[in-house]
Amino acid sequence: MRVVTDTWWSEALGRQKSVSVVLPPRYAATGRPFQVLYLLHSYGGNRNTWLTCPSLADCAAAHRMILVLPESGRYWLINDAGGRRYEDYFVHEVVGQVEKRYNTVASRAGRAVAGFSMGGATALFQTLRHPHLFAVAGSHGGAFEAPLREGDPYAPHRADRRLMMPTVKDHERVWGPVGSAVRRAYDPYRLLAGLDAAASPRFCLDVGEDDYARMIAMNRNMRDALTAHGISHEYRERPGGHDWAFVDAGLPRLFGFVRENLGTV
Template sequence: MACSPTGSAIMIKPMIRLSVAVIAVLALCSPASAAEATPPQFADGFGLTVTSRPRWVDDQHRTFVFSVSTNQVPTPTLLDGQEPGRHTIVVTLPDNYDRTARYPVQYYLHGHPDRPDAAWNQRVVENATRGAGLITVQPNGSGRGWYSNWVNPGAAGPQNWETFHLEQLIPFVDANLNTIATRDGRAIVGHSMGGFGAFHYAEHRPDLFSYVGSFSGGLDLRNSEMRAAVVASELNPGSGSPTVGADAIFGPPVWPFDGVWNAQSPAQHVASLRGMGIALYTGNGGDLTINPIQAVLENRARETALVTASHLTAAGIPFHFSDYGNGSGWAPGCTGKHAEEACVQADMNHFVGLITRR
């Protein structure tokens, strides 16, 4: 037997009975054999150097991981297991990815202190995009990158996360994958710190994205609690090693030196989102006596979403807001807490539905 170009089996002599050998050949020739192919390979460019080649990390061969280096963030602070100078990128392809077709892309920004290759992020993306015809890219944002170009990085060296992601990573992905490389074919969303990053990026570069979403994002840098959370992430060894100064990312957090904080706060600068699809998702923390830290974090994130919603409403900009309280009516297992997988899964399921319909 031999395989045709379409993968079907062609008999080259009479078949009396299916032997084990024939069954093996049929298996090799079946459409499932496409899943055995190597992942798409990436060529250096746009300021990025591939430091580890793509490798599959799921049984269905939809998700692969690789790493790059960049002169915009040459020395990111590191969480346990991360390698100096290397930025992990995770890509989830559509089912039956066709290398002759073109697909829209969503960029999913992780929270703090998280990483793009965390198992739960992979599960959330794969579950939500199954059958969706959508590429998802999850870039490294460091435990404390805050998706910003830092104003006082000091000994940490350049920490230009915004430049890395928007000016290097996006054209790099478009050059190496079959994407719809236009604003209409691109969305951005994030969880927690990543929700801040998604709105921050979309407001700065509305020419790049047609849809933006936040899952429990910290969107109001004028909020004193948000400032305290950012400063804590700078000083806390659990956010990455080495630690950095309290003014490293946005400068001093106190008046009259807090101009960068005010200027970079997404909640108050929504005007540039006009014409873009916008979605906010948050719980209220649920029962504060159960997992109180995550309950309080979600409750405070909700306050920043409410401020953002009020500015969108005042500007006459339409948006979707899933304000799901204790989560009981949102998804099984969701109790309205921060970084709760069942809640974030439901957020992502809904967001993927919005952007694919658009």
Template sequence: MARITCEFFSDVLGISTSMTVLLPEAGKHRIGMAGSVERETYPVLYLLHGLSDDDSTWTRRSAIERYVAKLGLIVVMPNGYRGFYTNMQNGYRYWDYIAHEVPKIAEHYFPISKKRSETFVAGLSMGGYGAMKLALNFPERFAAAASFSGALDIAEHLKAEVPEGADPAVAAMLQALRQEQMNTFGSLEDFIGSENDLFAVAKSKTMSAEYKPRLYQACGTEDFLYQQNINFRDFIINETDLNVLYDEGPGAHTWEYWDVQVQKALQFFMGEPWK
């Protein structure tokens, strides 16, 4: 694989930013690394990072480069900052950036297929939320999506109160996080029913059988977002006609868990032949 740090100017954000991109190589002589079949264009996985990370983190914390080497898959990892892939109530338009500008720029610079059947999105934690949000809002664009330890029930964040009697340092941290969430999503009333509310989008979006994304969701049973993932899984199964493959087991909010899950997601994405 070739690894490229693509630095570019974002008109949407008004700043210089970056994406890390893995490109297939057809070489046959690299020891320990398989090459891929050479094509004019390649399937693409948009792989999103978590709250405290950036576009380089997937390649530094996991073996994603090795996992995709033989698949002939381009992996685009944009810097999403701490924006929850959302047009903030008070801040930047990270949703317009990730949903529209990043794919347009990536397709301009790299040999990316524009076929829906060859377009996938995945992410961890905040990125898991972003991945599901993209697939549910744009089912005509994404064949499948995967979330690992996703922050999927944002309403629970907005409802959360600082526990009475909490350590002052912990209370200050929780209050700061809650304020950050409100700067991003607004009040609970602003959030419910909006394009940011995964539950509302999954319920209200009309999707034909042709444009119904396949969903993969995974969360460790020791993860602090475990209950959020149960809430989302049960809603998808009981309240929508979408299909979700859900995987859980021992694991916390760690790279040891996500490194395993991204391999499972790649197998899930390849479950149906690319056309």
């Protein structure tokens, strides 16, 4: 697996930022262009977190895709309540720089975005907000109702040191208080109501059977909302919890779905 680090000055964020780019075997700067899958990490991750998935290299090679791994740490890739413009950074700078530097299908038909937990939800938010930009969105255990969260629904699990869910303070420094303009802007159910089903991107969602009850519920809610709006999607509940082992087990199907649907919408 050939991994390249690209760094540039981000006008949106006012500092240097880097992304990791995974190039498939036989990548060439000329000739037939490559489709791109942007992979977004979970809360607290970074641009190398996805590289810990054992199946990633084989999936990228089998489907002839460039993978782009941006990072936002404990912030979401949104324009948030603290004034951080991560959405602008992602949809304009990251996509723009990748298409400037690499041999890509530089159109909606060549772009997909997916993620885990925070990243899975953000993949859906940004696809709903920019349906002209991405043709496919995928999510593993997506935290879709983060804009609707009140209090700390994960309080009973805080004794587990492995828990990577934001506290109330950390959540509100991104989303603002309940009822904020940022929360309204990214409310996925409001965004779905304004989407043209006939020209909609395609969505692939799954969640672990042993995930947190709240996570399972919000994924079922999203499945039901997509169905109610007539949006084409695939939804699965499969063995696993809220962890990267669950993500890795689902990568072959995610990559297959992306490959099947890119260029068809």
